[in-house]
Amino acid sequence: QVQLVESGGGLVQAGGSLRLSCAASGRSFSTYTVAWFRQAPGKEREFVASISGFGDSTYYADSVKGRFTISRDNAKNTVYLQMNNLKPEDTAVYYCAAGIALRAVTTASYVYWGQGTQVTVSS
DSSP, X not given: OEEEEEEOOEEEETTOOEEEEEEEEESOGGGSXXXXXXXXXXXXXXXXXXXXXXXSOEEEOTTTTTTEEEEEETTTTEEEEEEOSOOGGGOEEEEEEEESOTTOOSGGGEXXXXXXXXXXXXX
């Protein structure tokens, strides 16, 4: 079992930055790929980025490539999402999730989920 708790969301102006954190508890955290997803009102939950268990591989959605960076610190059982040059279309609830495959982009591929943190980008 893995429990995930997101934090770091908030309100920011377009062009600004935020760093989200996903704190995990439970066993064998480093064996899991961790991903960030987001869900805007009235839209499907969509993949944002993922990172392998030991942090040596990452994968990004085209919409965030070059602006967002995913990283992890297994000693702290935490995964981060650094978000730069934010745009109003990045407004969503952001969720972290734990699974197995690095390039899995569907919600069904992830077993454990956090409760989400709201990110709002004003224009």
